[in-house]
Amino acid sequence: MKSFRHRLLITLLVWIGMMLAGLFIVVHQLLPIYANAENKTEIWLVLFFAFFLALLFSAIVGSRIIEVNIKPIENATETAMELVKGNYRARASESNAQASVELSRTINVLARNLQEITAVRVMEQERLKTLIENMGSALIMIDRQGAVSLVNKPFLEEFELSTENTLGKFYKEIHVPYELEDFIENVFMTETHSRAQIEFMSGLNLKNLNVYGAPVIGEHQRWLGIVIVFHDITELKRLEQIRKDFVANVSHELRTPVTSIKGFSETLLDGAYKDTDTLLSFLEIVHTESNRLEMLINDLLDLSNVEQSGFEVKAQPTEMKAVIKRAVEMIQPKINEKSIGLKLEIKPVTVYGDANRLIQVIMNLLINAVTYSGNNTEITIRLFVKDNQAVIQVEDQGIGIESSEIGRLFERFYRVDRARSRNSGGTGLGLSIVKHLIEAHHGKVEVDSAVGVGTTFTIYLPLAS
Structure with missing residues (x-):
């Protein structure tokens, strides 16, 4: 850029020098002719006219030089300012001037690269936002000052919060259950990975959450804050409890008739069969318990069948x-x-x-x-x-x-x-x-x-x- 300015300055000086030299030659030629003239006014008129023509010619040539060399540079400067403002769609006009065409092309290449990089970044941000908003788990990110910097929809829905009352707020001000608040504080203070299962009352219902917390580390191992992710496992806990209850109930329901059948049959084998009344009474009990056992097994088989995935009735x-x-x-x-x-x-x-x-x-x-x-x-x-x-x-x-x-x-x-x-x-x-x-x-x-x-x-x- 400096060499271009020097060349432009030298060019203007040469043009001015040529104009002055031409004017000097004209004056030198006219002075002998009008040396003996009594009216010197005509000489000054000729000189003034010649000087005006020289200035006019210099102005035309100078404006042309400015148009060819200065305006492309000004256009490139304006384009660069637009790029600084973030308008990556701006483009510099590529003129035929050798001094500025390379600069304009370079700025345009830079603008196109910045536009492509920005488009990729926006697309990646949209993908990340979509992923965070639609993930099955709730997520909250807290910066190093303890303010909430990011939160997704499942988190807001879980605790009936709004974005306006959450983003930018100190994490102790967003009114989450104190069990979760204690977990967040522990991760925030220790800056270490942590995992836990927490229980809390939500209205009249007991909720169970599987919570994971981790520090967010940036460049040069700089601590930027923490991220907390949790998943509602209330239904899983309920199903697990149902499974445990089912096993316990099945064991109990099967044990009762089996114990009766075994006990009365052993009594009969020990000699009770010799008493006809006792024999008939015990056999009736064994028969009743056998029917009860058969009914229980049939119901269990029916229930297992209808609970299978893909079960359909013949409608x-x-x-x-x-x-x-x-x-x-x-x-x-x-x-x-x-x-x-x-x-x-x-x-x-x-x-x-x-x-x-x-x-x-x-x-x-x-x-x-x-x-x-x-x-x-x-x-x-x-x-x-x-x-x-x-x-x-x-x-x-x-x-x-x-x-x-x-x-x-x-x-x-x-x-x-x-x-x-x-x-x-x-x-x-x-x-x-x-x-x-x-x-x-x-x-x-x-x-x-x-x-x-x-x-x-x-x-x-x-x-x-």
Whole structure:
């Protein structure tokens, strides 16, 4: 740039020198001619005119030089200023001037490179933002001053926070559970990796989080802050507890009939078989316990089958009235034992379902109603159409269910009255099977109950098209 300026200055000086030299030559030639002239005014007019022409010519030549050499440089300077401001779309005009064409081309190459780098950076930032926002785990990043610098949507939703009330705030001011706050403080103060499982109450529910914290290290091992990632494992904990309860319940339910069968059979083998009354009594108990064991195994197999991934029912147009009557016929002996009245309010309805599975559903609901109903009460079965769905209701006048226990009715082995259920030979799996079979039919089941009044199970099934 300096050499160009020097060349431009030298060029202008040469032009001015040439103009002055030309003017000197003109004056030198004109002086002898007008040396004897009495009126010197004409000489000065000629000199002034010649000087004006010289200035005009110099101005034209100078403006041309400026246009060719200075303007491209000014344009390149303006383009560079735009690049400094972050406008990487700016381009310098490439003129024919040898002195500036290389500069303009270099600036344009730089601008294109910066634009490409910026585009790649923006794309990577969008990808990172999308990844952080849509990851299954909640994330929060805290800078070295303790202020929240980054937070994703799952984190905000978990604690019902907003971006405005979180970003830039000190991490102790964002009102997260104190268990999580203690974990964050520990990672922040020690600047080390840490992992933990924490529990806290969210309203009336117990929440479980698997939390991982790590320091954020920049260039030259500079500590920039910490990042905390956590995943809600409440459902996993619940399923783990259900699995443990299931194993414990299965072991207990199997042990009871097996112990009875073993104990009475050993007593018979020890000589009790010689007493005919004792023999018949013990054999009846063994037979009852064997039936109970068989029922439990069958229910376990049924439940295992319907809980398998990909389980489907063999659905087809099915007359629900016939299904209900068939189920009633099979449960009628149990109904008669308690002198329970059965009231049918049934309308012809065709559903899209598996007849055998639906018979199993109605039987389980009727068995449940009979089990928890007293003698000389009444069970009502209704069948009608509502909102383009088939509705089946089984209403009893039994002991009813506490509202706090309704949510657990469909758990495996859960019983409202354990003693009554076991005495009746129930396995505690019937309602769980009902729930899975109804869901397999793309329907739903609801429960409405009042203690001492009775319980109503309502099933919604799709109609046959």
